[in-house]
Amino acid sequence: MDLDAVRTFVAVADAGQFQEAAADLSVTQQAVSKRVAALERVLGVRLFTRVPRGAALTIDGQAFLPHARELLRVAERAVASVRAGARPLRVDVLASRSAASALMRGFHRAHPDVELDVLMLFEIDAAVAAVRAGTIDATFRAVAMPGKPLPADMAAERVIDEPLELLTGPAHVLANERSVPMARLAGHRIWMPGIVPGTEWGAYYDELTAAFGLTIEATGPNFGSDALLDTIADTPALATFMGGGTRLVWPEGHGLRRIPITDPVPVYPHSLLWRRANPHPGLEALRRHLAATRTAAVPAVTWTPSWAAT
Numbered sequence: 332m333d334l335d336a337v338r339t340f341v342a343v344a345d346a347g348q349f350q351e352a353a354a355d356l357s358v359t360q361q362a363v364s365k366r367v368a369a370l371e372r373v374l375g376v377r378l379f380t381r382v383p384r385g386a387a388l389t390i391d392g393q394a395f396l397p398h399a400r401e402l403l404r405v406a407e408r409a410v411a412s413v414r415a416g417a418r419p420l421r422v423d424v425l426a427s428r429s430a431a432s433a434l435m436r437g438f439h440r441a442h443p444d445v446e447l448d449v450l451m452l453f454e455i456d457a458a459v460a461a462v463r464a465g466t467i468d469a470t471f472r473a474v475a476m477p478g479k480p481l482p483a484d485m486a487a488e489r490v491i492d493e494p495l496e497l498l499t500g501p502a503h504v505l506a507n508e509r510s511v512p513m514a515r516l517a518g519h520r521i522w523m524p525g526i527v528p529g530t531e532w533g534a535y536y537d538e539l540t541a542a543f544g545l546t547i548e549a550t551g552p553n554f555g556s557d558a559l560l561d562t563i564a565d566t567p568a569l570a571t572f573m574g575g576g577t578r579l580v581w582p583e584g585h586g587l588r589r590i591p592i593t594d595p596v597p598v599y600p601h602s603l604l605w606r607r608a609n610p611h612p613g614l615e616a617l618r619r620h621l622a623a624t625r626t627a628a629v630p631a632v633t634w635t636p637s638w639a640a641t
Contacts (some may be wrong), residue, residue: 332373334406337399339366340378344396348385419446420613423458423470426451428556430493430576431471431601438620445613455479455531462606468614469605473531477638486607490621492598492633494575494591498560501586502567512594513634517544522562522569524553532599536572538636539597547572560585574599595632600639 342352343363353360371378378392388396424431435449450467452458458470462485471490475481497516499506505519526533526549540547553559556579563571564585573579573589581587603621605614 332402333366333369334403336366336370336373337402339363340370340392341396341399341403343367343379343386344388344392344399346385347387351385418611419448420469420611420617421448421450421467422617423450423452423461423467425453425458425471428578429471430491430574430599433576433578434471434491434601434621434624437624438617441620442613442616445616447613454529459485459604462604465606465609468609468611469603469617471601472604473535473600473636473639474602474604475638476531476534481604484607485604487602487604488618488621489600489602490625491576491601492635493601494633495572495597495599496575497570497588497590497592498563498573499570499588499590500564500567501588503570503588504567505570505590506588508590510591510593513543513592513597514594516592518546520569521545521547522559522571523547523549524551524559525549534638535599535636538638539634542634557581560587563587593632595634597634600635 339352339356339358342355343349346352346355349363349367350360353363356363367378374391374395376391376395377389378395379386380389422435424435426432432449435447438445439447452461452467452470455472455476456479458467458472459482461467462470463482472487474487481487497505497511505511505515523536526536526547536547539545559571560579560581563569564581564587575591603618605618
């Protein structure tokens with residue numbers, strides 16, 4: 332059913348005249364007549380009868396009028412639901428305790444007027460597909476990992492370089508160091524059961540270990556961050572890597588140490604990915620916020636994988 336024809340029918344019913352309805356709709360009287368006639372053909376009934384002062388609703392017209400008004404209200408609500416800025420900005424941050432999550436909290440504090448939906452998608456392929464399909468508006472990822480170039484209809488901006496830190500228990504041989512040069516990590520057991528082949532962080536650590544002769548053990552089930560912290564605290568021979576922007580809390584008795592890594596500082600490159608044609612005003616506000624808050628606090632001597640987008 333043609334909504335313009337329904338809208339014209341309602342205008343004629345309200346005005347009581349084809350000519351006045353045409354003026355209200357900014358169309359010709361002939362156009363009004365054609366629209367009403369077309370609607371009558373679709374419905375199979377007459378909606379108006381001519382009277383000396385204009386047009387009057389027939390019994391069928393009177394029956395159809397409240398439904399016509401509801402059709403127009405539903406159509407208006409449907410359009411409003413997807414109008415730019417009318418729905419929440421949907422952003423994937425991968426993990427709730429990540430640096431990207433902290434960036435989104437900062438954005439929310441600075442822009443409380445922008446309604447947000449924050450979610451966590453595991454795989455980069457699923458995140459990119461969701462952005463392209465319009466299911467989400469943006470995702471924080473490391474791009475472009477080997478073998479997975481960014482589609483042409485998507486854009487990316489580097490938003491934060493997150494330094495890695497070494498996390499040890501209190502009895503680890505490096506626990507009391509104020510910082511650790513990268514070269515000293517060779518030979519130490521780095522345990523990271525959360526590394527999954529095919530992920531962007533898997534590709535990151537593959538190149539990191541190859542570049543500096545490190546050994547990362549990804550054995551054993553991944554029971555989450557709490558179990559990882561318990562094991563690192565209780566096992567002097569093990570250490571793990573942690574992003575400097577990752578927020579974790581552990582019992583005081585664990586005595587865990589977060590130690591900066593230097594010479595060079597390995598940084599994890601976080602980028603914001605979005606679809607170029609996305610008109611949501613909240614997305615532009617997020618990009619401006621991230622650009623304004625990006626700092627140059629990371630030391631000049633850093634390491635990032637060769638495939639990381641600049």
